[in-house]
Amino acid sequence: MTVSALAGRLRAEAERANERRLLVLAGDRDAGIDAAYDAVEGAGYPDEGVTVVTATEGFRFERLHPKHADRLLGTTRDCVVLDAHGEFSPNAIGRTVGAVDGGGLLVLLTPPLDEWPTRRGGFDEYLAVPPFTVDDVTGRFRKRLVDTLREHPGVAVVDLVSGAVERDGLTDAPPAGPRRDPPVPADAQFPRRAYESCLTADQARAVRSLELLRESGHAVVVEADRGRGKSSAAGLAAGSLAAEGRDVLVTAPKGRNAAEVFVRARTLLAELGALAGETGDDEGRERHLRTIEGGHVRFADPPTAATLPGDPDVVVVDEAAALPVRLLSQFVAAPSVGFFTTIHGYEGAGRGFSVRFQDRLAESDMVVRDVHLDDPIRYARNDPVETWAFRALLLDARPAVDPLVEAATVDDAEYRVVSADELVADEHLLNEAFGLLVLAHYRTEPTDLARLLDAPNLSLRALLHDGHVVSVALLAREGGLDAETRREMYDGGRVRGNMLPDVLTSQLRDEDAAVPVGYRVMRIATHHAVRSQGLGSRLLTEIREEFGDDVDWLGVGYGATPELLDFWDRNGYRTVHLSTTRNATSGEYSAIMLDPTSDAGREVQRRHTDWFLRRVEGVLADSLDDIEPDVARAAVRAAHGTPPLDLSERDWRVVAGASYGPGLYGTAPRAFRDLAVRHLADPERAELTAREERLLVRKVLQCRPWDAVADELGYHSTGQCMRSLGDAYKPLVDAYGSDVAHAERERYTE
Known part of the structure; x- marks a missing residue:
């Protein structure tokens, strides 16, 4: 059977069953490209319905470089050809497979499968991080991938070297049943057109539940695998709410x-005649729809959206599983909020969302409605691809x-060194270990699986x-770099796979x-x-x-969060750095901590801890002037160092006079900053309340205005806040003060 004839049969069966099929063309790249043309022509797909994902140019079809394969997310194609020669990555599969429509074909061009x-x-080469070379990288991920291609239903394999069809990929699937339009609820509060736009009963049920967002105090959680129409449901709800004049704030990683949320919202508003105008860029960062009734559908990145800018009526969080729980x-502080999350997919792990966040949501004052979408929009259930x-x-x-x-x-609990060979040989072990790693991070990609199996x-x-598996840790070997690599890193070169040495070298100039x-x-x-039984600490x-x-x-x-800083502190790790920019997705500043195990390690930790404590007061007044006080407190405390405290006699008179007498904080703020850092690094020596320590951070170290600090920390007035700062310094004068400081204190206490 020729490739052309096989592709035609695959398409015919796929269309009849409303499923997709996978065609593997194994051989050299040129032969694969020629065979891909034969497959497209044999299947009869129009050129405009075909996308080739490859680094090679010269195709008559739409072409995307593998680095830009994410542009296929949310799109629909008849056929996608993925070139797995040279520039292949696991992420490319995750990004492309969901773009193939029912009746469509995913064509995978590979080297000979045995090779x-x-x-x-x-x-x-990407996995070969210094000091390792590409010879140290293994091929376990591809071996496992090849095994799935040779075993799984719906996968056809053609050996282009011999011309043999190893597997025809035909499953004799029954014809798909007719798709019925979901009914419009008789008492629907959203426009009738919103329900007429739904493609499945699942999707209509989700839109129906989202009507709850019209009232404050409600949270609706919509979970689904990819391709179930959850983002479309979010867009239909957002458009319906905006048509009523409500302000809908949309956020996503x-x-x-x-993009799909805005496409569906805009289409609905246009069909309702309610769209007054729109603005936005190609990436969707400034997307904003305005309605005749004064409503809005507008986008903000997650850290900005979490501050609820403009006091929105409703917040829509798409791909919520890809955001950290803290964010x-x-x-939940919004009047009402919809969370939309992918359960299994490239965008993030919905089980992490379920396990780590929904308990917190249930404990809130929100009335929570959960909706699960099962029916695929673009292909049948149990699609083999x-x-x-x-x-x-x-x-x-x-x-x-x-x-x-x-x-x-x-x-x-039994401690185990789990090798990559063991993981490949034991699918249950691999699933349990990787499943826990997925929950440990708000964003996990297919590439992470390949790293786990192949990275040296x-x-x-x-x-x-x-x-x-009850607890798991993924470790990365770093450091041990030669002089030339260290020099390259020091001069600003990016050395992959060595995050901590990179920061200490390039940013901290060591x-x-x-x-x-x-x-x-x-x-x-x-x-x-x-959880919370000590297993992580035991590990x-x-x-x-x-x-x-x-x-x-x-x-x-x-x-960095206060809870995580305390966890790592309890386990012997010491703060050596806080990043000076927030993560664009999580909105958090990163902490870097070390637990030295040798004299050389202790020397690195000592000099960086010392420098961190010397420079932290300047950083808090500048690039970290918005870090949360409890994060700053925990980070400085976890350094376990002794910052210098070199106050002159006059400095001590000012500090003691401002604490016990008529002195003024503003006459020598540096002295107050030095003393604040010393206390935060050694809080056991003087007893301050948590609010007093937050006052040190916000006012003394971050230099916030008095009225803003008083308001944030709950003081009745600016005057009370100022007096409280003086009171907070009294135990510090007592604990750290020189004879001069104590003599100044006695003038006002005798």
Whole structure:
């Protein structure tokens, strides 16, 4: 059977069943490209319905470079040809597979399948982070991928070298049943046209539930796999609300993630004759729809949207699973809010959203409605290509079910070094371990699976209970770089896979920091059924005991929150840096912490902790002038250092006089800053309340206006706030003051 004839049969069956099929063309690239043309022509797809994802130019079809494959997200194509030679990456599969419509074909051009796992390409070079080379990268991910291609229903494989059709991919699927338009509710509060625009009963049910957002105090959570129409439902609801004159604020990890929301909202408003105007750029960052009734549908990035700019009536959060819980929690302050999240997919992990955030949502004052969409919009249920993608990319990876692990304790959990070979050989182990890693981070991509299996700098450690993973840590080896690489890094060159040495070297100007070798804890997660029982700390203790004699430090970098800073502090990690910019998606500043295990590691940690404490007061007054006080407090405390306190006699007289007498804070603010940092680094020496320490941060270190500080911290007046600052410095004068300071104090206390 020729490629052309096979493609024709695949399309015919796919259209009859309203499913998709996958055609693998295995051979050299030129032969694959020729065969792809034959497949498109044999299937009879129009050129305008075909997209080729490749680094090679010269196609008559639409072409996207693999780096730009994310432009296919939210689009629909008859056929997508993905070139897996050279520039291939796992993310490209995750980005392209969802774009193929029912009756469509995903064509994958690969090297000969038996050779593919050992072939080296651009992605292998990407995984070969210094000091490793591409020869150290393995091909486990591709081997596993090849196995799924050879085993899974709906996948056709053609060996272009021999011309043999190894698998025809035909499943003898039954014809798809007729699609029925969902009925319009008799008492619908949204416009009739919104329901007529729904393509499934699931989608109409979601829109019906979203009518609750018309009233304050409601939260609606819509969860679905990709392709179920959740973003369209969000757009129909947003348009309906705006048509009534309501202000709808839309947010998503990136502007393009919310593109479908705005497309559907705009279309609906135009059909209702309610659209008054629109503005926006191609990336969707400034998208804004205005209605005749004075309503709005407008976009803001997540950190901005979390502040509820302009006091919106409703907030719509699309791809909520790709946002951290801390940020999601802030949206509960909106009058009403809709959360829309992908359960299994490239955009994020919905189970992380479910496990980590929905408990907090349930504890809020919101009335919560949960909606789940099951029916695909563009292809039939149980589509074999979707099922294959879930398995190949572990999009549906999840931890062990609760009953299997809920009896686990710190004492009986088994510590395991889990090799990549073990993960590939044991699909259940791989699913449980990767499933926990997905929950540990608000954004996980298919590339992360390939890193886990193939990257030479990564390794996995876990705690198991009766063979099931209860806690897991992904570690990255960093440092140990040669002089030339360190010089390149110091001069601003980007050296991949060495995050902590990179920051210490390029940003903090320490060229020797990349000499010692360490392991960075990239991710750590404990099963939700046994959280807060010390298993994460036990895992870190085991890791330290294992690596203590072989490396110089253990480290971590993460979005800083008071809770996480306290966790890492309790486990022996010390603050050496706070980033000076917020993460664009999470809105958090990053903390970098080290736990030294050798003399060389201790020297790196000592000099960077000392410098952090010397410079932190200047940074808090400048680039970190908006960091949360509790984050600043916890970060300085976790440094466990002794910042210099070199106050002159006159400085001490001013500080003591402002605390106990008529002196003024504003005459020598530097002295107050030095003393504030010393206390925050050593809070045990003098007893201050949490509010008093927040006052030190906001007023003294971040130099906020008195009235703003008084309002934020709940003081009745500016005067009370000023008096409270003097009172807060009294125990500091007592604890740290010189003889001169104490003599000044006695003048006003005797």
